[in-house]
Amino acid sequence: MRFATDTGGTFTDLVVEEDDGRISMYKASTVPGDPVQGVLAALTLAAKDRGLDLATLLDRGDTFIHGTTHAINAIITGRTARAALLVTEGHRDILTLREGGRIEPFNHSVPYPKPFIPRALTFEVPERLIHDGSVHQPLDEVALAAIIEKLRAEKVEAVAVCLLWSTINPAHELRVGAALAAGLPGVPVSLSHQVNPSLREFRRASSTAIDAALKPLMGRYLGGLEARMREAGFKGKVMVLTSSGGMMPAAEVAANPIRIVNSGPSMAPIAGQHYADLEGNGDSVIVADTGGTTYDISLVRGGRVPMTRELWIGQPTRGHLVGYPSVEVKSVGAGGGSIARVDAGGLLHVGPESAGAVPGPVCYGRGGTRPTVTDASLALGFLDPDFFLGGAMKLDLAGARAAIERDVAIQLGISVEEAAWSIIHLSTENMVQAIADITVAQGIDPAKSVLIGGGGAAGLNSTFIARRLGCERLIIPETGAALSAAGAMMSEVTGEFATSLFTSTARFDFAKVNAALADLTAQCAAFAARTGDPSRPAEPVIMAEARYENQVWDIDVTMPLHRFAGAEDVEHFRRTFDAAHRQIFTIDDPSSAVEIVGLRATIRCQVRPFREFRLDAGTAVVGEESRRAAWFKETGWVDTAIYRLEAMETDRVMAGPCIIESAFTTIVVDPGATVQRSVSGSILIHPAGRA
Structure with a gap:
């Protein structure tokens, strides 16, 4: 089990x-x-x-x-440990100066971001390596001992170390780490060449600082x-x-x-891809996971879950750069607990502030006083107050209506129903815009993609979202209400290893590259031996961080070979890079040499045998079709069919408006849409009414 x-x-x-x-x-x-x-x-x-x-x-x-x-x-809340940062002498401002530009270069009302570790807790270590790893200035052990005394006086709880060119030669970082372990016993230390061996100083320092600050807490x-x-x-x-x-x-x-750092949201794309494949819609998939607080979006193309090294906590350039490979997920402050309010100018806002779990929406009866998306759904008849979480939680309909009337309806001079619909509509628009941003920015037409609706609150407005995007099909998986947890059950034990090196296809260093590839392969094999199942062998996937000569930014390219024997192998890699660059940017440059600046290896060890991932029908409580009134903009109050998800017949096409309920979610199918349950158990909705 x-x-x-x-x-x-x-x-x-x-x-x-x-x-x-x-x-x-x-x-x-x-x-x-x-x-x-x-x-x-x-x-x-x-x-x-x-x-x-x-x-x-x-x-x-x-x-x-x-x-x-x-x-x-x-x-986000600043509850990490009191951490210090040790850097090479003369480079105290790595975290302060950061990298990149500003979102709004001429908006001087936005303060410059504060470094993750303050300058007062950043210390310069007298030492210096140069680009080839050779020692330019030896490590000053006496000065290091004095720094350790200062750290003790500052009562730091963790220490991050990021020295120049430690990814090429880690000797100085290792010595500093050993001195810290001896001088500050029990204080966790993070060394940048071990945390994130990247050539870019800011992201390496930022990753290491975040890692160190999280160690005591985690x-x-x-x-x-x-x-x-x-x-x-x-x-x-x-x-x-x-x-x-x-x-x-x-x-x-x-x-x-x-x-x-991005633990939970990373699983939804894995589950979403699985369910899209089951329905034959795996080429372009928008996976949207709606929780109580956030709306998490990812885009799966060609069966590949997208990865990024540009994970920021907060806004890009204004927040904190994690700088560590992560499933690419965009999160916006929109969910079932998003709070609705009317500002002084009479404009309605929904989110990003959320009621969370405590006190929660007004209808939970736990002390919440401000109306949320969940309260609006209850007021419109979408939710059954006696069947939330299968009846485990009774919802306060009168309280929800009163809060909406007080904070929204009276303020806007409209009815409670119109106010509730406006809350749902604005929340929908926020989500649509977030999806448009992530798809259009990559040259993808969302109308040609399938939308996966996950999360307990997904069913409340996913049909509306799909219609606004022009999607022909919306899939709400059988386990969609717990999409991330379902993805966790499908996931594999994963090991990740990286190394920095520099070479060019014009002057390819066969010995250096082959040694690095052999070392990464050996680390993957050792990881599989101690954590994997010998009966399910796994092969490592090695990615090269590569770029055209004189380019600033690099891209990840699958390394087609694990050993380079000669010029033909180099040319093979070159063609692979050109194809990847062309796919991302629509152009390539065969006349330029390709530079490799790092290698990353990932090995995934399967722990679960391949088999169907279906809910246990034996535990389902089957109910008959019923009816209740629900309010839609097009119809007003209308007698609406209510179906139990577990009792729905396979492939029976039903027209909206209707509502599908289970103990974990409620799915609203508005007028004009059609819905059916597939053989795999997923709910398939055609927003335009096509079956």
Whole structure:
């Protein structure tokens, strides 16, 4: 038995896989001050469903997979450790000067971003290596000892070290790390050549600073998670989801927390691609995961989940650059808990502020007073106040209507229904714009893509979103309400390794490249040997960070060979790079040499045998079709058919308006659309009414 959890801002999702492959889902409220409590609450629901106590259920499990936003939340809220940064003498302002430009170069009202580690806690180490790794200035051990004394006096909780050219020769960084370990026992240290061996100083320093600042917090969090799981009766492996769409043992993640900054959202594209393939729509897929707090969007093309090294916490150039490979996901502040308000000028706003899990929307009855998207959905009749979370939570319809009337309807001089519809409509427009930004920017017509609606709140307006985008088909997967947790169950144990080097196709250094490739391959093999299943062999994928000569930015290109024997192999790589450059930028430059500035290797070890990923029909509560009034802009209040998702017949086409309910989600199909359930269990919606 395996468990996969995703801890979101409002609910904690749990997917349980039995030994025979049957899947079941559960949701419990997230406890912001203690996320592990929400995890244990969801597991308790799973145990109760099976007539077991929690300890007995956990004793049957062999793997627990955990996705968490704990790291990114800590960065956003400033709850990371008090960390110091050690740099090469003369380069104290790496984090202050940053890289790149400004979003609005002539808007001087926006303050310059503060460095992640303040200048007051940045110390210069007398030493200097040059580009070939040779020593220009030896490391000053006496000065280093004095710096360590200052760090002790400052009571720092973690230390990041980023010295120039340490990716070529790490000797000085290793010596500084050893001195810190001896002089500050128990204080975690992050060395840049180990964290992110990139040639770009700012992103290497930024990655290392974030990694160091997260170590104490994530060490306590993951250690506490594992300890509490053991206390509750779990004896299997505890795995944590990474930003790159895989998972790693919790102990390894605690030592490298930079890997999990984008932990939870990275799984939705993996599940979305799986469900799109099942329906034969895998070429261009927009995966949208709607939670209570955020709307996470990713774009899968040609079966490839997109990766990026440009992951920022906050706005690009204004936030903090993680600089570590991550599944490319764009997040906007829009979700079921997004708060609606009218400003002094009479304009309606929805989000980015969210009611979160505590106090939550007004209708939750937990102290929330400001209307949200969920409250608007309840006021329009989309949600059944007696069947939220399968009846586990009763919703306060009168409270929701009163809040909308007070804060929106009266302010705008419209009815409660019109105000609620306006909230849904504006939330929809925010989401549509976010999808348009990520698709049009890459030259993709969203109308020619399939939209995957994931997350517990996805069904409330995904049909509206698909219609606005012109998508011919919307897919809401069977496990869509817990899409990230489902993706976690499909993920693989992933190892990532990198090295910096420089060579050019014009003067190719065969010895250096082949040595680096051999070292990366060996690291991948060692990782697979200690974490993978020998019966399911895995092959590493090696990417080159390459660019045309004199280009500023590089792109990732799959390395077609793991060893270069001669000029023909170099030309093969050259053609591969040209093709990749042409696909991204529509042009190539065969007359320029290609430079390689780094290599990255990834190995993914399969842990789950290939089989169907279907909800257990035996646990479904089947209900008959019913009806209730729902309000749509086109019709006003209208008698609307209500279907239980589990009871829907396969391939039966039904016309909107109708509402599909399950214990985990509600799907609204508006007038003019058609809906059916596919053989794979997904809900297929054609916004324009085509079946």
